[in-house]
Each structure stands twice: as structure tokens, then as C-alpha cells.
Amino acid sequence: MSANFESKLVMRSRHGLSRRRFIAGAGVAAASLGWSAALAQQGQQQQGRVRIEPDAFHPIPIAIPPFVPGGPADADVANGISQVINNNLKRSGLFAPIDPAAFAERITNFDVPPQFASWRPLNLQGLVTGRATRQPDGRLKAEFRLWNIDSQQQVTGAQYVTAPEYWRRIGHIISDQIYAQMTGEKGYFDSRVVFVDESGPSERRVKRLALMDQDGANVRYLTRGADLVLTPRFSPSSQEITYMEFGQGDPKVYLFNIENGQREIVGNFPGMSFSPRFSPDGQRIIMSLQQGGNSNLFVMDLRSRTTTRLTDTPAIDTSPCYSPDGSQLCFESDRGGKPQIYVMPAGGGQAQRISFGDGTYSTPVWSPRGDYIAFTKQGGGQFSIGVIKPDGSGERILTAGFHNEGPTFAPNGRVLMFFRDPGGNAGPSLYSIDISGRNELKVPTPGYASDPAWSPLLS
Amino acid sequence: MTLSDVTRFVRTRKGTVLSVLLHVIVLGWGLFSFSARSMVAPPEDLVPVDVISDDNTSKAKAGHLDGKKENPKPLVDKIGDKKPAEDIVGKVDTKPVTETDAAPTPQPKPDKPVEKKPDPPKPVEKKPDPPKPVAEKKPEPPQPAPADKPKPEEKKPDPFNPDQIASMLNKDKAKQPPKQQLADAAQPEPPKHKTERKFDYEKISSLINQKDPTRQAAAGAELNANAALGTARGMADSNVASWRGAFMTAVRRCFGFPYNGQDADLFEADIDIPMRPDGTLAAEPVVVALRGPSRSVAAAMAESAKRAIVQCQTYTFLPKNQYDSWRKIETTFSLKDMR
Numbered sequence: 001m002s003a004n005f006e007s008k009l010v011m012r013s014r015h016g017l018s019r020r021r022f023i024a025g026a027g028v029a030a031a032s033l034g035w036s037a038a039l040a041q042q043g044q045q046q047q048g049r050v051r052i053e054p055d056a057f058h059p060i061p062i063a064i065p066p067f068v069p070g071g072p073a074d075a076d077v078a079n080g081i082s083q084v085i086n087n088n089l090k091r092s093g094l095f096a097p098i099d100p101a102a103f104a105e106r107i108t109n110f111d112v113p114p115q116f117a118s119w120r121p122l123n124l125q126g127l128v129t130g131r132a133t134r135q136p137d138g139r140l141k142a143e144f145r146l147w148n149i150d151s152q153q154q155v156t157g158a159q160y161v162t163a164p165e166y167w168r169r170i171g172h173i174i175s176d177q178i179y180a181q182m183t184g185e186k187g188y189f190d191s192r193v194v195f196v197d198e199s200g201p202s203e204r205r206v207k208r209l210a211l212m213d214q215d216g217a218n219v220r221y222l223t224r225g226a227d228l229v230l231t232p233r234f235s236p237s238s239q240e241i242t243y244m245e246f247g248q249g250d251p252k253v254y255l256f257n258i259e260n261g262q263r264e265i266v267g268n269f270p271g272m273s274f275s276p277r278f279s280p281d282g283q284r285i286i287m288s289l290q291q292g293g294n295s296n297l298f299v300m301d302l303r304s305r306t307t308t309r310l311t312d313t314p315a316i317d318t319s320p321c322y323s324p325d326g327s328q329l330c331f332e333s334d335r336g337g338k339p340q341i342y343v344m345p346a347g348g349g350q351a352q353r354i355s356f357g358d359g360t361y362s363t364p365v366w367s368p369r370g371d372y373i374a375f376t377k378q379g380g381g382q383f384s385i386g387v388i389k390p391d392g393s394g395e396r397i398l399t400a401g402f403h404n405e406g407p408t409f410a411p412n413g414r415v416l417m418f419f420r421d422p423g424g425n426a427g428p429s430l431y432s433i434d435i436s437g438r439n440e441l442k443v444p445t446p447g448y449a450s451d452p453a454w455s456p457l458l459s
Numbered sequence: 460m461t462l463s464d465v466t467r468f469v470r471t472r473k474g475t476v477l478s479v480l481l482h483v484i485v486l487g488w489g490l491f492s493f494s495a496r497s498m499v500a501p502p503e504d505l506v507p508v509d510v511i512s513d514d515n516t517s518k519a520k521a522g523h524l525d526g527k528k529e530n531p532k533p534l535v536d537k538i539g540d541k542k543p544a545e546d547i548v549g550k551v552d553t554k555p556v557t558e559t560d561a562a563p564t565p566q567p568k569p570d571k572p573v574e575k576k577p578d579p580p581k582p583v584e585k586k587p588d589p590p591k592p593v594a595e596k597k598p599e600p601p602q603p604a605p606a607d608k609p610k611p612e613e614k615k616p617d618p619f620n621p622d623q624i625a626s627m628l629n630k631d632k633a634k635q636p637p638k639q640q641l642a643d644a645a646q647p648e649p650p651k652h653k654t655e656r657k658f659d660y661e662k663i664s665s666l667i668n669q670k671d672p673t674r675q676a677a678a679g680a681e682l683n684a685n686a687a688l689g690t691a692r693g694m695a696d697s698n699v700a701s702w703r704g705a706f707m708t709a710v711r712r713c714f715g716f717p718y719n720g721q722d723a724d725l726f727e728a729d730i731d732i733p734m735r736p737d738g739t740l741a742a743e744p745v746v747v748a749l750r751g752p753s754r755s756v757a758a759a760m761a762e763s764a765k766r767a768i769v770q771c772q773t774y775t776f777l778p779k780n781q782y783d784s785w786r787k788i789e790t791t792f793s794l795k796d797m798r
Contacts, residue, residue: 058715184759436719
């Protein structure tokens with residue numbers, strides 16, 4: 001830019017540069033010089049500081065001793081809550097709960113600060129103490145404190161009262177609090193996952209809709225398995241699920257209320273409707289409708305039940321997903337020849353292709369943080385899970401193998417869950433992986449499982 | 460071809476002939492003059508360059524810390540002239556000998572001779588400190604010190620460094636007035652030194668004149684270019700990069716903040732660490748500034764960094780004689796390259 005500026009200056013001077021223009025130009029040049037000098041000064045100031053960067057990715061060392069039971073009958077629950085917290089933080093990959101054998105002290109009194117001096121040699125970043133008490137009214141009261149051992153201060157703490165059977169949820173909520181305090185980001189432990197439970201031999205596989213906590217506990221079956229179900233998706237309100245079911249006729253999109261078990265067909269369309277997903281406000285469902293050999297995107301308002309067409313192309317447009325602010329859509333389309341990922345305004349309009357790698361891209365899903373779009377990529381004889389920025393840059397494959405498919409984001413956008421089919425007679429299983437590609441873990445399910453969809457935070 | 464043919468050819472083709480002649484002249488002139496000048500290459504001075512690693516600086520530093528405090532071989536790049544040297548050496552010789560009993564003090568003296576005087580608790584002899592009212596012995600706060608310690612004062616004109624000749628000059632100027640004042644003060648020792656010295660302004664000025672104005676190195680009786688190790692004047696001492704690197708390594712050992720986003724390199728926290736001379740924290744580290752896409756993440760990173768700073772103390776390797784440079788250590792923690 002400066003070179004252009006100089007050449008213009010020279011050209012004009014040959015033809016006689018006016019005095020005013022020259023002064024203006026000199027002013028601009030002086031200003032830019034001053035700016036660069038300021039930058040240089042800033043650089044020097046930065047140089048004066050000792051720069052310290054971590055040499056590697058270190059999980060946070062933390063100790064979570066068993067919670068103190070309020071009475072003899074509370075021992076199991078107290079122990080269980082601390083186990084849930086330990087398990088959550090460890091599975092996140094960001095924490096390294098230390099072995100109970102290394103505990104410096106047995107916490108017996110929640111109301112007294114721990115003996116910091118004895119914990120200090122462990123070089124912990126935090127110590128969690130807690131207590132679980134059954135109250136006279138039968139409800140469970142759980143309290144916790146997070147301590148900074150170096151400053152001997154309580155960093156955070158809270159107490160919760162609930163029905164005793166929800167003790168696991170208390171463990172998840174406390175995990176979220178610790179996670180948020182130590183990492184600066186929202187947690188994701190107090191959330192659920194809906195998935196397709198698969199059972200029976202491979203030629204007669206029974207597929208049921210199932211719901212569980214994100215750690216695999218508390219599995220509930222939502223359908224009986226008489227009809228094939230696919231692509232369940234959570235509503236942002238967390239009370240409803242939308243999915244596709246093969247009934248008697250064409251596959252249809254259904255809406256299912258988790259609380260009361262009621263379900264209904266979304267719209268009444270002549271052809272097949274599939275790959276539904278909620279809008280961020282939970283008031284609309286966007287899906288694909290089959291029209292001849294093509295399919296296009298439609299959005300239906302759940303209150304007015306009106307349907308709006310968003311695309312009209314002689315191609316297959318499917319797997320739509322809203323951006324978290326609801327202003328844009330990403331979807332999969334083969335309008336360019338092969339299935340690729342496109343982004344367009346939520347109200348319809350010009351679509352922009354963002355995936356340009358080898359192979360085909362499908363099942364795009366926008367992160368709740370808005371920073372990435374996760375996808376399934378097929379190519380080179382493999383199915384991979386990857387992420388890409390909404391502008392098409394920064395594509396990164398997180399895991400690859402025989403068959404990985406169907407990514408879904410945790411509520412904080414830091415973890416992905418997907419299903420992996422090893423091939424052969426075995427069925428698919430659920431896995432979770434960090435958005436950086438670290439910490440791939442199998443998610444425990446009662447049987448084979450596919451098509452996971454993560455709920456938003458429950459609290 | 461006859462001569463007439465040649466002349467006819469020249470007449471008819473004047474232009475061609477002129478052109479050929481001019482070309483020959485120009486090329487011939489250029490061949491000798493240009494080539495001769497262009498081949499001249501001015502001799503360049505070679506500049507030796509050493510690549511110094513952290514390890515080297517650390518070793519140099521270790522030398523400074525471990526080595527003898529007294530400098531057995533002063534830095535000398537050039538053999539000095541003997542005539543002036545005699546006078547200086549004569550004066551110098553007497554001083555080290557007489558000052559041996561004041562061995563502990565000489566080290567600080569070169570830096571700030573005057574300031575040090577109030578420090579030493581040596582004035583044990585002068586227990587009458589409390590009875591200050593004795594104005595006779597200590598008329599002025601600064602003066603009494605020279606009175607009880609005449610020897611240290613002589614260290615000022617440390618002979619090892621010719622650059623201090625000027626200060627010697629000043630000192631002697633200053634000495635005369637004190638001499639009169641101190642005469643009634645108490646001890647007769649200062650006058651003794653004066654007599655030994657045989658101080659002469661003219662001689663000193665002649666010394667100064669003989670010093671080559673363009674000379675950058677010290678002159679002495681023996682060449683010694685290796686000045687850094689173990690000497691009070693060693694330059695390794697001022698190489699602050701070594702303690703900064705060591706401090707960075709030490710804190711990094713305890714600092715680990717797990718962040719798994721691709722924007723990790725955008726997060727930075729400026730943290731100031733107030734230090735005590737013994738290498739422990741004087742107070743809790745102070746977060747000065749946070750930068751990054753998420754303030755909560757940057758704040759959590761800063762908290763993690765603060766815990767790392769506290770956990771990794773004490774930083775005993777910090778050079779105590781440079782305490783001023785690390786009284787407050789300014790750090791920037793970042794997550795760069797952590798992907």
C-alpha cells in the first residue's frame with residue numbers, strides 16, 4: 001500500500017503536485033510513521049517482560065476426597081457424588097484427579113479448612129471438599145468447597161437441596177462449577193444425550209430412541225423399537241426431541257416430548273421429510289423435503305405451523321443446522337457434483353461453499369460457541385470426523401477410521417460425540433473427543449449405539 | 460592496396476574511419492583505466508563473531524559468582540608506558556598492603572564508596588555513636604566516616620583502573636580540605652597516607668596526557684584480554700538475559716493451563732511479581748492485563764499462572780547483586796504453541 005502511495009506521489013509530481021495534496025500526503029505519511037513508531041515502542045515494552053509459555057498440554061492436578069456424610073446412612077451418596085465429580089473431570093481430559101492413595105489427609109469435617117500444609121507437597125491446583133446430608137424432610141443437601149491450597153482461600157462453594165434420587169445430577173452440577181472456575185469456560189456435565197440404541201442381530205436390528213446422562217448413566221428408552229428411528233435432535237429447551245421415523249408410509253419427522261411421552265408428526269408433506277433440527281430459539285424446525293429426485297430445505301414455525309422454502313435447486317440439500325445466533329445455516333448439498341458443506345443466510349439466499357478438500361463432506365453441525373462447524377468426511381476409504389471454521393478455513397480432522405459419523409457438540413462446544421462402526425458383525429458405539437483431537441473416549445452404553453445428539457445444559 | 464587507395468578510402472568513408480578510431484580509443488582507454496581502478500579493493504577489518512548460547516552466559520555468570528572477588532589480572536589490552544606506570548604502581552602497591560585488614564569492605568567500595576560508609580557496623584570502636592552530642596568527633600554525618608576509616612577512602616583511587624585517575628584527582632582535591640578539618644577531629648593516620656603518596660598534580664596531569672584519546676582498552680604491564688571471569692568488573696555480571704531465561708524455565712515447570720481451542724495463541728496475561736532479595740515472593744503476584752477472545756478464560760489462565768508462580772518458589776538462583784533488576788519481575792504468560 002505504501003509503495004502504491006509513493007508511486008502515485010511521484011507520478012503526480014511530474015505533472016505538478018498541488019501544494020494541498022502534497023501536504024495531505026505528507027500528513028498521512030507522518031501519521032503512519034508515528035503509528036509504526038508506537039507499534040515499535042509497544043514491541044519494546046513487550047520485550048521487557050519475561051514470556052512464559054507452557055511447554056506442553058498439562059491437565060490440571062486436583063484432589064477430590066470423598067464427601068463427608070452427614071450421617072451413617074449418607075455414606076453411599078456422599079461417596080457417589082465425589083465419584084461422579086472425579087469421573088467427569090477426568091473424562092474431560094483437562095483435569096488429572098490424583099489417586100486417593102496419595103491424599104494427604106482424610107477430610108472428616110467439612111466446616112473446618114483442610115490442613116493446607118500437608119496437601120501442599122502434592123502441587124495441586126485445587127482441592128474439593130464436600131458434605132452430603134439427608135435432611136429431616138427427606139431431601140438431600142449437598143455442599144462443596146473448592147480451595148486454593150497456596151493461598152489457603154476458598155475459591156468457590158455452594159450448596160444444593162434436591163430429592164435424593166438426583167444425587168448424580170448434583171455431582172454433575174458441582175463438576176460444572178469446578179470446570180468453569182478452573183478453565184474459565186462453561187461446563188457440560190449437567191447435560192444428556194439422546195441416541196439410537198441398537199440391539200439384535202445385524203440383519204434384524206432393533207433401533208430404539210434412548211436418553212442418558214452425558215456420562216452414560218440413567219439410560220431411558222423413549223420408543224419401543226417397532227419402527228426404525230434415525231437422526232434424533234434435541235430442542236434447545238431440552239424438553240423435546242425431533243427425529244425421523246420410518247412408519248407405515250414415507251419416513252416422517254416427529255416431535256417427541258420427553259416429559260410426557262407425547263409425539264406428533266411435524267407437518268403433513270406429500271413426500272419424505274428427514275434430517276430435522278431445531279432453531280436456536282426452539283420455535284422452528286428446519287428439515288429436508290423430498291421432491292422427486294431432489295430434496296430442498298424447508299423451515300416450519302412450530303406455533304403457526306407455516307412452512308417456508310429456503311432452497312430451490314435441482315440437487316439434494318440436506319442436514320441443515322443453524323448457527324447459534326440463528327442468522328445463518330450450514331447444510332450439505334451435492335449441487336457442485338459431490339456432497340459439500342455450504343453456508344447461507346437463515347432466511348435463504350446465496351449459499352457459499354466452505355469445504356474444498358478431497359472427498360465428500362456431510363452432517364455439518366454448528367458449534368454452540370459459533371467458532372466451528374463439525375462434519376463427517378468421506379474419502380480415501382475412510383470416514384473421518386473433523387472441524388472447520390464457518391469461513392472455510394482451519395479444517396482439521398480429529399479422528400479417522402473405517403466408519404466414524406454423526407458428530408454432535410457438547411453444550412460448551414469443547415467436546416464432540418460421534419459414533420463409530422468397526423464393521424463386520426459388531427455394531428456401532430459412541431465416542432467422545434476433544435475439539436483439539438485429544439482424549440478420545442468410548443461412552444458407555446448398554447448396547448450398540450449410534451446417532452448421538454447432545455442436549456443443552458439442563459441448569 | 461596502395462597508399463592512394465587508402466587515402467581515397469579515408470576520404471570517401473570519413474565517417475566509418477572516424478567511428479573505428481573513436482571506438483579503438485575509447486575501448487583502449489577503458490581497458491586500462493577502468494580495469495585498473497575497479498580491481499582495487501580496500502582492505503576490510505575482520506570482525507570476529509562468537510555465537511553465545513544460554514549455557515555460555517550461565518557459565519560466565521557462574522564464574523562471576525564463584526570466582527575470586529579480587530582481580531589478580533586486571534583487564535589489559537595494551538602494554539602501558541613504563542614511565543607513568545612507575546608512579547602509579549608506586550602508589551598502588553602501598554594501598555593493597557595496608558588495606559588487607561579491611562578485606563571484607565573492598566568489594567562494595569568500587570561501586571559506591573561513599574554510601575557504604577554508614578553501613579558497616581565496624582565503627583565498633585566508635586561506640587560513642589549514641590552520644591552524638593559529641594560534635595567534635597563527628598562534626599558532619601558524612602565526614603566522620605572518613606575519619607575513622609581513612610584506609611577505605613584510599614581505595615577510591617583503585618589503581619587497577621586507569622579510568623579512575625580523574626576520580627583520584629578529585630579525591631585528592633577533596634582530601635586537602637578534610638585534612639585540615641580532621642586534624643582536630645582525632646586520628647593522625649590520614650596525614651600518614653598523604654605523605655606516602657607524594658601526590659603531585661603535575662605528574663597526574665602528565666599521566667592523563669599520555670593516555671591515547673582514541674584508546675578504548677586499559678593499559679598495563681601485562682596483556683590480559685580475558686576480563687570476565689571471576690572479576691569484580693566482569694561484564695557477565697550485567698548479562699540479565701541469563702536469569703530471565705532461568706526464571707522462565709523454573710516457572711514453566713509449574714505452569715500448565717489446558718486449553719484446547721485453536722485460538723490458544725491469542726490469550727495472554729501480564730503478571731507482575733514482587734520479589735524479596737532471598738528469591739521468595741514479597742507479595743501475591745499482580746495481574747496487570749489480560750488479553751484474549753474470552754475474558755473468563757484469560758482470567759482462569761492468569762489464576763493458574765499465579766498458582767504456578769507461588770508453587771515454584773523459591774527462586775534462589777536469581778543473582779542477589781542484581782536485585783534491583785528483579786525486584787519486580789514483569790512476566791507475560793501465554794498459551795502460544797500449545798496445540
